[in-house]
Amino acid sequence: DREFALKVVEDPEKNKNKTRKELGLIDFTETEIRSGVSGSEIILTQSNIAQLLSLPNRGVYKAFSPAS
Template sequence: MKDFWPRCDIYDEHAAEIEYQLKVAEDPENNKGKSRKDLGLQEFKETEIRSGVTGFKATLTQSHIAKLLKIPNN
């Protein structure tokens, strides 16, 4: 039953930088200076809420919410 409950994380600029640094640290000689894409990481464009329920991944962003509510993304 434990796997049913959603797991949510806020993924912001700081979290993206930590993720990048950890990936570079795995193999500094080959990974230093490579882009997020080159390292197999998702591009970071804006703060996201990442969630997963029973293996299904979902991502919400401020721009998604603003578009859904038909309001300006400010």
């Protein structure tokens, strides 16, 4: 992910082959939207939104072919 890649680029020789935890980053479990509001950190995830809306937490993929 981008956060991990940016951390490795800071010092490639020192940070190469290190884990997220070794670089001081939070373990990746799912995509997050992070925001700072009034000095509080807010983290939204797909599972948070699904739970809030009482929806199943699963992806949807629909393929279609345009009419000719």
